[in-house]
Structure formats: C-alpha cells, structure tokens
Amino acid sequence: MKVAIGCDHGGINLKPVLIDYLNKKGIEFIDFGTFEKTSVDYNDYAEPVCQAVVSGKADKGILICGTGIGMSIVANKIKGIRCAHCHDVFSAKATREHNDTNVLAMGERVIGPGLMVEIVDTFLNTDFSFDERHIRRVQKIKDIENKNFK
Ligand code: RB5
Numbered sequence: 001m002k003v004a005i006g007c008d009h010g011g012i013n014l015k016p017v018l019i020d021y022l023n024k025k026g027i028e029f030i031d032f033g034t035f036e037k038t039s040v041d042y043n044d045y046a047e048p049v050c051q052a053v054v055s056g057k058a059d060k061g062i063l064i065c066g067t068g069i070g071m072s073i074v075a076n077k078i079k080g081i082r083c084a085h086c087h088d089v090f091s092a093k094a095t096r097e098h099n100d101t102n103v104l105a106m107g108e109r110v111i112g113p114g115l116m117v118e119i120v121d122t123f124l125n126t127d128f129s130f131d132e133r134h135i136r137r138v139q140k141i142k143d144i145e146n147k148n149f150k
Contacts (some may be wrong), residue, residue, distance in 0.1 A: 001124065004058035006032040006045035008071075010108055011064025016112040018062060021120060030058060046074035046105075053102050054080040055111035061103035062120060073105045079145045082138070084123070087111050096126035100138050112120045 003022060003089075007015045013035065022029045032048040034040050041064045052058040063071035068085045075083035083103035084095035087110050095101045104123045106116055128134070 002028045002058045003028070003124070004030045004049040004052035004061045005047040005063075006034075006061075006071075007064040007108075008034055008042040008045055008066070009037050009039050009044070010066025011071075011106075012037050014064050014106070014108040014113060014116055017116060018064070018120060022119045025121075027124070042070040043074050046071045047078070047150060050075050050081045050083075050103060056077065056108060056149075059102075060124060062123075063105040064108055064116075065105070066107055066109045068105040068110065072103075072105035075079075075105060082141060086119055086123070087115075089115075089122050091119050092122040093126045096123060097129040098134050099141075100128040100134070103145070104112040 005018060030052060032045055034045055046063055049061040049063055053061045063075060066070045072083045072085040075081050081103050082099055082101045082103040084099065085105045086092045086095060087106065101150050106119065
C-alpha cells in the first residue's frame with residue numbers, strides 16, 4: 001500500500017506523528033507538504049494528495065489541517081475522491097466499510113496524536129464491505145460526479 005499525505009500549518013504538528021506511524025508499519029508514503037509552520041492554504045495540499053490518489057500513484061490519501069474541514073471540502077470536489085472527515089474510530093471503520101472512502105481528513109485542533117494514530121490505523125486496515133446496498137450507494141455518488149448542475 002502507498003499513501004499520499006499532506007497538511008497545512010494547522011496540521012504541521014500531527015504530520016510527524018503520522019509519518020512515524022507509517023514508518024513503523026512499513027507503509028510507503030509520498031509527503032506533499034507543507035514542511036513549515038508558515039501559514040499556507042489547505043487547498044494547495046489537499047489537491048496534490050487527491051491527484052495522487054486519483055492517478056493511482058497512491059492507494060489512499062491522508063490530510064490534516066486545523067479542523068479537517070477545509071481539507072475535506074477540497075478533497076470532495078475532486079472527481080474520484082470520497083473523503084471522510086473522521087475524529088473517531090467507529091466512523092473511520094464505518095466509512096471504509098460503507099462508503100469505500102479513499103481519503104481521510106482530520107483536524108489537529110480537534111484530536112490528539114494517540115487518537116489520530118488509531119483512526120489512521122483503522123482507516124488503512126478496513127476493507128470496503130462489497131455489500132450490494134453499499135455498492136449501489138457508492139455508485140450513486142459516482143453518478144453525481146458526472147451530472148451537470150446549473
Ligand atoms: C487554518 O487556520 C485553518 O483554517 C485550517 O487549518 C483548517 O482548519 C480549515 O478548514
């Protein structure tokens with residue numbers, strides 16, 4: 001498995017904890033920044049992470065900002081991305097099983113490092129259920145991506 005990761009200044013302290021977890025588990029990753037505490041726009045980090053997932057360069061994406069909200073909004077604008085904004089382990093498991101989400105967004109100002117690692121571990125290690133009703137619902141999400149809203 002290969003994971004694309006990114007954060008803004010609001011997630012800069014949790015990203016090293018994420019990297020430490022990925023290294024310990026032997027999970028390959030591509031780090032799209034940010035690498036400094038200077039204020040930046042979360043958009044500029046969510047986009048390349050999601051591009052890596054859509055193109056197949058990465059299997060999953062993990063985004064951290066202050067709240068996880070800005071990152072998740074940007075990610076869910078990108079065709080092919082289903083981003084889950086999760087701050088608990090139950091949701092991380094359920095969203096993989098039910099929504100086949102490929103990107104996880106979290107907020108450093110909301111959760112601590114221990115919970116973040118558990119959420120990431122659950123997200124990366126839970127498979128989609130392939131239950132007929134969940135396949136149908138995920139397909140309906142994909143159908144919306146191809147609609148032209150005026
Ligand atoms: C940055 O101050 C903050 O707005 C950002 O990290 C994120 O929380 C946005 O949704």
